[in-house]
Amino acid sequence: MMKLTVTFHSQGRLLEGSLYLPQNPSEHLVGLLFEGSMTGATRQLTQHIAREVSEEGFACLVMDHSYYSEDEGAAQSWESPSKRTEDIHAALSFLQRHSTVNPEKIIGVGVSVGAEYLAQVCRESNVCKGLILIQGPFDDAQNKAQDLDIPMVVVDETHLDSAIDETVMWARTLFNGSFADSPQAPLVDWSLADK
Numbered sequence: 164m165m166k167l168t169v170t171f172h173s174q175g176r177l178l179e180g181s182l183y184l185p186q187n188p189s190e191h192l193v194g195l196l197f198e199g200s201m202t203g204a205t206r207q208l209t210q211h212i213a214r215e216v217s218e219e220g221f222a223c224l225v226m227d228h229s230y231y232s233e234d235e236g237a238a239q240s241w242e243s244p245s246k247r248t249e250d251i252h253a254a255l256s257f258l259q260r261h262s263t264v265n266p267e268k269i270i271g272v273g274v275s276v277g278a279e280y281l282a283q284v285c286r287e288s289n290v291c292k293g294l295i296l297i298q299g300p301f302d303d304a305q306n307k308a309q310d311l312d313i314p315m316v317v318v319d320e321t322h323l324d325s326a327i328d329e330t331v332m333w334a335r336t337l338f339n340g341s342f343a344d345s346p347q348a349p350l351v352d353w354s355l356a357d358k
């Protein structure tokens with residue numbers, strides 16, 4: 164796995180992200196944009212999942228969002244939902260233009276509150292061809308994404324290794340399996356699979 168620090172612009176600001184690629188990346192990889200919390204344990208979880216998924220042959224981007232002061236690197240104690248969704252749009256545009264990513268094969272991966280932001284972006288744009296919601300027992304992103312017309316899956320974040328495996332399996336299936344033939348694929352809740 165390779166980790167590249169990448170930059171792109173959003174709202175007149177320079178954003179930085181971590182692009183994780185498999186060791187020998189080819190052109191036309193499936194690209195995954197990971198969106199989680201800006202700080203804390205969820206951010207670490209998001210980065211860990213992105214690293215692990217990239218080792219399975221995917222291009223995975225985790226970005227830092229715009230901060231809202233004169234200093235581009237200074238974190239603030241609040242965030243603007245509209246600015247955050249603009250940042251997500253900019254990150255998706257970056258992925259579409261990246262030489263290793265197939266611009267027609269991009270998936271959004273939302274962790275915790277990041278899933279809600281990605282669901283909103285999927286309403287405004289057709290860049291994401293699928294949506295993976297990695298959520299804990301108290302997250303509500305699944306309900307906020309019910310009306311989207313792209314395939315999506317809910318993955319339980321409680322068991323990290325299985326969340327990684329399910330993300331990889333679903334992303335592969337989306338473009339190579341039955342989901343590719345059915346744009347109205349049903350919502351799959353993997354967290355209920357073994358209950």
